[in-house]
Amino acid sequence: MNAPMIELVGVGKSFGAHEVLRGVDLSVGRSEVVCLIGPSGSGKSTLLRCVNFLESYDSGDVRIDGRLIGYQDLPGGVRKPMSARRLREMRREIGMVFQHFNLWPHMTAISNVAEPLRRVRGLTAGEAADRATAMLSRVGLGGRAHAYPSQLSGGQQQRVAIARALAMQPQLMLFDEPTSALDPELVGEVLEVMRSLAAEGMTMLIVTHEMGFAAHVADRIAFIDGGRIIDEGPPRHVFHHSQEPRVRQFLQTYHDRNSF
Amino acid sequence: MNPDLLWRYLPSLISGFGVTVFCWSVGGALGLILGFAIALARRFPFQPLRWGLRAFVEVFRGTPFLMQLFLLYSGGPYIGLRLSATAAGVLGLALYSSAYFAEIFRAGFGAVPAGQIEAATSVGMAPFDILMRVTLPAALIAAAPPIVNMLIILSKETVVLSIITVPELMYQVQTMAAETFTAFDAIFAMAVFYWLLVESVSRLGARVENRMTAFLSPSGARA
Numbered sequence: 001m002n003a004p005m006i007e008l009v010g011v012g013k014s015f016g017a018h019e020v021l022r023g024v025d026l027s028v029g030r031s032e033v034v035c036l037i038g039p040s041g042s043g044k045s046t047l048l049r050c051v052n053f054l055e056s057y058d059s060g061d062v063r064i065d066g067r068l069i070g071y072q073d074l075p076g077g078v079r080k081p082m083s084a085r086r087l088r089e090m091r092r093e094i095g096m097v098f099q100h101f102n103l104w105p106h107m108t109a110i111s112n113v114a115e116p117l118r119r120v121r122g123l124t125a126g127e128a129a130d131r132a133t134a135m136l137s138r139v140g141l142g143g144r145a146h147a148y149p150s151q152l153s154g155g156q157q158q159r160v161a162i163a164r165a166l167a168m169q170p171q172l173m174l175f176d177e178p179t180s181a182l183d184p185e186l187v188g189e190v191l192e193v194m195r196s197l198a199a200e201g202m203t204m205l206i207v208t209h210e211m212g213f214a215a216h217v218a219d220r221i222a223f224i225d226g227g228r229i230i231d232e233g234p235p236r237h238v239f240h241h242s243q244e245p246r247v248r249q250f251l252q253t254y255h256d257r258n259s260f
Numbered sequence: 261m262n263p264d265l266l267w268r269y270l271p272s273l274i275s276g277f278g279v280t281v282f283c284w285s286v287g288g289a290l291g292l293i294l295g296f297a298i299a300l301a302r303r304f305p306f307q308p309l310r311w312g313l314r315a316f317v318e319v320f321r322g323t324p325f326l327m328q329l330f331l332l333y334s335g336g337p338y339i340g341l342r343l344s345a346t347a348a349g350v351l352g353l354a355l356y357s358s359a360y361f362a363e364i365f366r367a368g369f370g371a372v373p374a375g376q377i378e379a380a381t382s383v384g385m386a387p388f389d390i391l392m393r394v395t396l397p398a399a400l401i402a403a404a405p406p407i408v409n410m411l412i413i414l415s416k417e418t419v420v421l422s423i424i425t426v427p428e429l430m431y432q433v434q435t436m437a438a439e440t441f442t443a444f445d446a447i448f449a450m451a452v453f454y455w456l457l458v459e460s461v462s463r464l465g466a467r468v469e470n471r472m473t474a475f476l477s478p479s480g481a482r483a
Contacts, residue, residue, distance in 0.1 A: 052382055084387075092384035102375035106397045106475060115393060116383040148475035161379075168383055 003066035004029050005172050005203045006051055010060035013046060013227075020046045022227040023060065028172070031201040035214040037238075038224035039250060044207045047224065048176050051205060052094040053087060064090060065171060092120055095165030095173040099180050101157045103149040103164070109136060110145040113164045121168065135163040139193050155186030162193055172203035179210055211254055215239055223247045265445055269436045276432030277453045283346065283428060284415045284457075287353025291414070292407070294354060295361025302366065313362070320359035326420050328352055333424040349421035349428075357414050364410060368403030369395065401472050408465030415457050429453055 004027040013021040020043045028034045036044040049055035050062055053070040062069050069090050071079045082090075103112050113132035117123045123131065136145050139159040149157050158178055165173060175194065179187040191213050198204060198217050208214055214221055214235060221238040223231045223246075231237075231244045242248060266273075302313050320328065332341075332355075333348040343351065372395050380390045422430035429450055437446040 054378055054382060088384040088386060090384075091382060094382070096379075096382040098375060098379065100375055102373075102379035104376055104379070104394055104398075106401065116380075116385060119386070119389040119393065120384045150476050164379075165383070 003063070005032070005065055006205060007063040007066075008047075008051075008060065009063075011047070011050060011057050011062060012059040013043075013050065013055065013057045020227050021050070021057065024224075024227070024229055026222055026229060026232070028203060028205055031203055032219045033198045033202075033204045033206070033217055034220045034222060035218040036205065036207045036222050036224055037209070037211070037214060037250075038230075042224045043227040044224045045176055048174050048205060048207050051174055052091050052096055054096075064094065088120075092168060093171040095168060095170035097158070097161050097165055097173065097175045097178050099177040101149070101154070101161045101181075103157055103161055105149050108146050108148055109141060109152065109160045109163075112149070112160055113167050116164065117167055131167055132163070135167040136160070138166070139163045140189070153186055154182045155189045158182065158190045159193055162190070162197075166197075172205070173197065175204065175206040175208070177207050177209065179208070211239070211251075211258075223250070225250075262442065262445055265436075265440055265442060266449055269432075269440075269446075269449070272432045272436065273429065273449055273453065276427060276429035277457075279346070279426065280415075280418050280428040280430075280453075281457065283349050283353060283421060283426065284418050287350045287418075288357060288411050288414050290350070290354035291357030292361050294358035295363075296365050298358060298362035299365030299369065302362070303369065317359045317362050320356055321363070325352070325356050325417055326423065328356055329420060329424055345421075345424050345426045348424060349418075349426040352421075353414060353417065356417070357410065360410050361407065364403050364406045365399065367406070368399035368401075371402035372398040401476075404465075404469050404472055408462065408469065411465070412458055412461055415461060416454065 006026070006028040008024050008026045011021055011024040012019070024043075024047055026034070026047075036047065038044050046055055050057045051064070051069070053062070056070060067090065068082075070082055070087065072082050073079050103109075104115070107115060110129065110132045113135055114123075114125075114128035117128035117131055118125065121128075133142065133145060136142055139162055141156060141159055141163070144152060144156060147156075149160070152160065162178075178194070179190050182190065187210065191210060194204070194206070194213075195217055206214075206218070216235075218235055220233060221235050222229050223238055223242070223244070225246050231242050231247050233242075238247065239251060242251075298313050298317065302310055304310075329348065329352040332352050333343065333345065336343055336348065376394050376398060377390060380394045385393070418428055419430040421428050422434060425431065433446045433450040436449075437443050440446075
């Protein structure tokens with residue numbers, strides 16, 4: 001079986017009259033790192049959220065390792081919502097990291113990581129604590145296991161959130177602007193963890209504004225505007241040789257702002 | 261001010277205070293439980309149940325407590341509900357406060373950040389686990405200050421029970437005033453007792469709140 005890890009075919013989505021996604025095709029292979037870039041409001045976060053069905057899509061297919069997520073196709077072209085249980089089973093395999101971390105504030109770092117292991121993977125308290133400790137060490141927070149989120153910096157909180165997703169041993173990881181809410185000097189530590197994940201062969205789909213990171217770590221870049229993928233290819237192609245005016249304009253603004 | 265008089269009536273005042281504390285604590289506890297159950301049940305997507313509970317809340321919040329108490333105590337026997345004055349008082353406090361507590365818990369549920377629930381959803385947690393481990397703790401923390409506030413208000417609503425002859429503090433104070441023609445001494449004694457009650461409730465409440473929210477402040481938490 002060589003199905004791509006993530007495969008989107010003609011994905012469409014509207015919020016009322018507003019069409020956010022207009023037939024998006026995208027595939028992410030095993031161990032591939034793909035960055036989604038584009039102006040705000042272009043639909044990149046919505047697209048990412050469709051991959052684990054936190055957001056439902058209206059048309060097209062989103063397949064994870066060959067399996068349609070969110071819906072069940074019946075004979076005769078009828079489509080009905082997937083059972084909640086099957087959807088949960090699929091979500092277990094898809095790690096997600098949010099812009100605002102979304103840690104549970106009433107739990108310590110280690111409990112944040114251990115909680116899903118106990119409730120979803122069915123580990124005992126001891127097993128979950130062991131795995132959580134190992135995951136926190138991996139993101140460089142072995143010493144802060146018993147701190148509450150409010151006692152951690154934004155960068156540390158985001159690393160706990162990454163550990164929480166990783167501990168589930170997902171097949172792939174989704175990142176929704178993981179560094180956008182961070183102070184500039186805390187961005188590096190989070191990107192470093194993501195870089196090492198990529199090096200270990202994790203399949204990753206990342207919405208980001210960190211162009212330098214995208215250029216160095218991504219295997220492919222997809223540029224989204226107005227709910228469509230306008231250009232796609234290796235970083236070198238998108239950043240330097242894109243023929244699309246919209247892409248060039250976007251990158252030019254970016255370049256102007258970040259050079260001094 | 262007449263110390264001898266106060267001394268003479270102290271036993272009845274203390275007994276009245278005891279009845280007040282009893283009615284308030286039992287009525288408040290039942291109201292909390294009922295209010296919580298109402299708020300939880302209102303989350304189920306079953307319209308008739310939602311409408312029914314909403315009507316319950318509107319009726320008990322929208323009418324005077326005194327009227328509710330009268331209906332319960334004097335009107336109850338007409339539908340076969342024969343309650344002693346104290347039982348009617350406790351039940352009345354429970355029903356009345358449950359409407360407020362239900363709204364407090366509802367607001368608490370609403371205060372849980374969507375992102376925390378999304379995070380739980382994204383790792384594949386089941387709805388019941390999300391409720392127990394994420395939604396409820398966050399909702400209860402948000403609800404704690406208004407709950408303490410409502411309990412304080414409720415402690416003073418207990419004076420209304422004197423009207424259906426529950427022998428609580430207000431009742432004893434009125435008796436004392438009527439028997440001795442000393443309005444000031446009796447009222448003064450009542451103020452002291454209520455101050456004692458409210459002060460201890462709010463102190464206890466502040467301690468509970470601090471404990472519950474210690475983890476929210478960078479320095480206050482104990483790991």
